[in-house]
Amino acid sequence: MNQYDVAVIGSGPGGYVAAIRCAQLGMKTAIVEKYSTLGGTCLNVGCIPSKALLDSSHHYEDAVKHFEEHGIEIPGEIRVNLEKMIGRKQAVVDQTTKGIQFLMDKNKIDVYQGMGSFQDATHIAIAGEKEEVVIEAKNTIIATGSKPATLPFITIDKERIITSTEALKLKEIPKHMVIIGGGVIGLELGQVYRRLGAEVSVIEYMDRIIPGMDAALSKELMKVLKKQKVKFYLSHKVKSVERKGDEVVIKADDKKGKEISFSGDYCLVSVGRRPYTDGLNAEAAGVKMDERGRVEVNDHLQTSAANIYAIGDVVRGAMLAHKAEEEGTMVAEILAGQKPHIDYNLIPGVVYTWPEVAAVGKTEEELKEAGVAYKSGQFPMRALGRSRASMDVDGFIKILADKETDEVLGVHMIGARCADLIAEAVTAMEFRASAEDIARMSHAHPTYAEAVKEAALAATEDRALHV
Known part of the structure; x- marks a missing residue:
């Protein structure tokens, strides 16, 4: 042995x-x-x-x-x-x-x-x-x-009613993919097939997508995905999923309790793991x-x-x-x-849609709930020369800092290359940086990272330079 x-x-x-x-x-x-x-x-x-x-x-x-x-x-x-x-x-x-x-x-x-x-x-x-x-x-x-998790009344057949595993190896582009769950995995795969020509509908139980992240990120990402013609049905409780040949019929109750019926050729069940x-x-x-x-x-x-x-x-x-x-x-x-x-508070979360979404630390909702006095600085990506050069103008970077000490408490971003930019925020927060520390660091021009500096300036006596 x-x-x-x-x-x-x-x-x-x-x-x-x-x-x-x-x-x-x-x-x-x-x-x-x-x-x-x-x-x-x-x-x-x-x-x-x-x-x-x-x-x-x-x-x-x-x-x-x-x-x-x-x-x-x-x-x-x-x-x-x-x-x-x-x-x-x-x-x-x-x-x-x-x-x-x-x-x-x-x-x-x-x-x-x-x-x-x-x-x-x-x-x-x-x-x-x-x-x-x-x-x-x-x-x-x-x-x-x-x-992948499922709901007790859903039978995953791996053909038409699928999880993320099957969605990664489809043999055809769906005509209409109905996604149950507005979290990270569903949105990423939904964007893949929307780009390729599928109609995509997202049914989410909560009142917003990516519900674990800062509400401002949820709102901005949904606005961008709607422009890409993704349809959203929030505060909808799915109650049945049935396959009829090559069609899948999904029934859900909206927030008023009214039954809504959806049908597509594929249903991606993306309700977590x-x-x-x-x-x-x-x-x-x-x-x-x-x-x-x-x-x-x-x-x-x-x-x-x-x-x-x-x-x-x-x-x-x-x-x-x-x-x-x-x-x-x-x-x-x-x-x-x-x-x-x-430090589990400093493990970043990322959504790899485009624009990318990334965050570390506390959300505004968490700070409010905890009664922490904070200040917020935000900078839009469209104000950057680099963003205009690459035509990636959607999104913003938001920095939350302690009102008294100026220590950075949370950084929330949506935009081009935010999955990489979040590392700067993690580094700063690991070293207990203040918003002013970040604001006084030189950031190469023109880069997307300049938005981090500008958001830090905005959080420091509201003195962003380029808005």
Whole structure:
């Protein structure tokens, strides 16, 4: 029986990063993955493939709508080859997952392919295609991630009633895609297919889209997506989804209780994700779950079994790949006797629509609810020379700072390249910067990042320069 200092169950961003960090710190490490490729949801059916399709569809939209304005003339009709687009997405996925395998080899981490389940707190049975093996691990990190959630009355048939996994490999462009859920995943995939020519309708239970983010971002993103002809039905409670041949009929009650019927050739169910612990047999190891199916952990991500830890989507907190990575690193360093720390308030959230949406820290709603006195500075992207040069004029950057100390409490942005710009805000907030600190830093001209400086100036005695 092979013995290890650490076994990691699950090879997503949390799991494989935890394994690498453990190996770097001198621990003999194994990683267990039930699927044939490493990388988990993020690399195989999540972050990476969705970004590949977002980029491809963005190129198509630019060619159809904007090239002529840039002085680029293309003779003949511009057409979508969906099969080729999906093929390119898969090539990106394959290249990325092979990269994880390379990193496992480089760090001398043993990879076991098969379903891992606890026999007890130190023994893990791995059921592969041909045989079952058992390994012994002094410590184990559970990194089994999440799966798409659904509603109890919906049957996902993976053909017409689909989740994000199937939406990444459709064989045709939908005529009308009805999306249940106005969160990150639904909006990203909805924009992909809207660009390619599908009619897209979004049904959301809450009174706004991306409900976890600052309300100003929700409002601006919806305004932009409406201009792109995406239809929204907010405060609608879906009550039935039925397939009739190649048609899917969705019935929902609006906020007045009136029944509304929708029909499309595809229905994307995008109502969040659920922790995935199926087959883990956690109870055999003495690992407790909470009422939502998540693994219970303390502040050190330690479970009720002292030698077993859990990270990522399977524990409390935001279901984000980069949050899982930070937790994987933290657990590895705890096991090595170090004292790492994560500030969960400073883990950014991003929506990869175009314009991109990104945020870190507290929203205005949260500050109001907590009774914190704050000031706000906002700057529109359309006032930037860089935005006008690239024709990306939608959006704004908003900085919230403490009214007395000027410390930055939250940064909320929507616009071109905001997924990258948010890193500046995270860095500033990690160092407890004030709005004036950011305002006095030199930002290269012309860049989108100048909007961060201008928003900071606006928060500092309302002295933005270019509005």
